[in-house]
Amino acid sequence: MVNTTYQVQGMTCGHCVSAVSAEVGAIAGVREVQVDLGSGRVTVSSDQPLDVEVVRAAVDEAGYDLVEA
Incomplete structure (x- = not known):
């Protein structure tokens, strides 16, 4: 199992969390x-x-920006 942490910009609420979680x-x-x-x-x-x-594209699809990996 590999754990990787990314920094995502623009999330402000529970809906944001759900959208990013679903896409990623x-x-x-x-x-x-x-x-x-x-x-x-x-x-x-x-x-x-x-x-x-691939992660960047998923975060983008959710409507947010991956700013660093």
Whole structure:
């Protein structure tokens, strides 16, 4: 299991958390997504390391910006 933390900008509410969790959670190999709304940190547990551009696209689809990995 690989845990990776990303910084996401623009999340302000529970709906934001749900949207990011759903989009990132749909990436193949992702087992768990934990979002800390206050800090903007998104921690992803996956079977193998994820391509940051795939994560960026999922966060973008949810309507937010991945600012660092």
